[in-house]
Amino acid sequence: MTDLVLVEIEDAVATLTLNNPQMRNPISDTEMIDALISALQRVGRDRSVRAVILTGAGKAFSSGGNLQKIGSPGELGGGDPIDTPDGYRYGIQRIPLAFESFELPIIAAVNGAAIGAGCDLACMCDIRIGGESAFFAESFVKLGLIPGDGGAWLLPRIVGYSKASEMALTGDPVHAQEALSCGLISRLVPDEELLSAARQLALRIAANPPHATRMAKRLLMQGRDQRLDQHLELAAAMQSLAHTTAHHKEAIAAFKEKRPPRFSDA
Numbered sequence: 001m002t003d004l005v006l007v008e009i010e011d012a013v014a015t016l017t018l019n020n021p022q023m024r025n026p027i028s029d030t031e032m033i034d035a036l037i038s039a040l041q042r043v044g045r046d047r048s049v050r051a052v053i054l055t056g057a058g059k060a061f062s063s064g065g066n067l068q069k070i071g072s073p074g075e076l077g078g079g080d081p082i083d084t085p086d087g088y089r090y091g092i093q094r095i096p097l098a099f100e101s102f103e104l105p106i107i108a109a110v111n112g113a114a115i116g117a118g119c120d121l122a123c124m125c126d127i128r129i130g131g132e133s134a135f136f137a138e139s140f141v142k143l144g145l146i147p148g149d150g151g152a153w154l155l156p157r158i159v160g161y162s163k164a165s166e167m168a169l170t171g172d173p174v175h176a177q178e179a180l181s182c183g184l185i186s187r188l189v190p191d192e193e194l195l196s197a198a199r200q201l202a203l204r205i206a207a208n209p210p211h212a213t214r215m216a217k218r219l220l221m222q223g224r225d226q227r228l229d230q231h232l233e234l235a236a237a238m239q240s241l242a243h244t245t246a247h248h249k250e251a252i253a254a255f256k257e258k259r260p261p262r263f264s265d266a
Contacts, residue, residue: 004035006057007042012050012206013199014043014104021058027117028065028076028092037098044102047265050206050213053198054125055109061134062118065092067143088148092117096150099124100221103214105205109198110134110185115173116143120151123158126217128184129198131191135175136184138164142171157224159184209247209263 006017016039018025020032027036043049056062070076076087099106108114108125112133119136122128138155140147147155147168156164159182167174180188189197205213215238223231242248247263254261 024060024063026066051202060112064116064118123154129187130185131194138167139171
């Protein structure tokens with residue numbers, strides 16, 4: 001079987017590519033879920049990796065759920081309703097939890113369609129950039145469904161409640177320029193420059209001390225739901241560790257000596 005998630009590591013940047021282009025890279029099947037989580041765990045343990053890019057093979061980022069299987073016996077919606085919650089918990093809901101615990105900065109390079117769970121997958125990433133052909137659709141309502149993979153939690157935190165409601169309640173697509181305007185993506189580039197632009201951004205992140213970038217990401221993520229006093233307490237605890245690292249000492253030494261810093265992987 002072809003690898004469903006390709007992993008390429010070069011110059012401290014790991015590129016993960018969803019690799020089922022014939023189906024437009026759906027992520028709801030157990031095999032893809034396992035492959036994606038395994039890839040995240042692999043690069044997350046690799047101390048030489050400092051930033052990650054996620055993209056899709058072919059002309060789509062991800063079509064979301066596999067509509068060929070939904071409602072079939074043994075698949076989501078195809079059995080006793082009492083069993084459906086476990087189907088989600090032990091299925092596609094494992095993906096947002098894996099992203100929530102993933103410490104490395106991850107950039108979604110959105111090529112073409114990011115539909116339903118594919119839109120939510122992009123929202124699980126820390127940064128999203130889009131090619132000119134990119135479009136997003138929180139389209140569950142079109143199928144008589146709701147976002148079952150965390151989309152209703154993720155999307156308002158990115159584009160605000162009003163725009164998230166518009167997307168989720170109409171299910172209509174948001175094309176690249178509108179996605180840029182509403183903050184769903186932070187950068188829009190020509191399709192042929194998408195991976196190059198993502199890589200340049202990843203290298204800018206990877207040039208920084210790796211412990212600090214991991215902690216900064218964690219602080220940003222946890223800050224979404226903390227009171228200010230809780231956030232400041234966590235920041236103080238993390239900063240106490242950051243002050244002791246060789247990376248911090250090297251950064252200060254390089255500043256004083258007016259030279260580029262040299263950060264090891266350790």
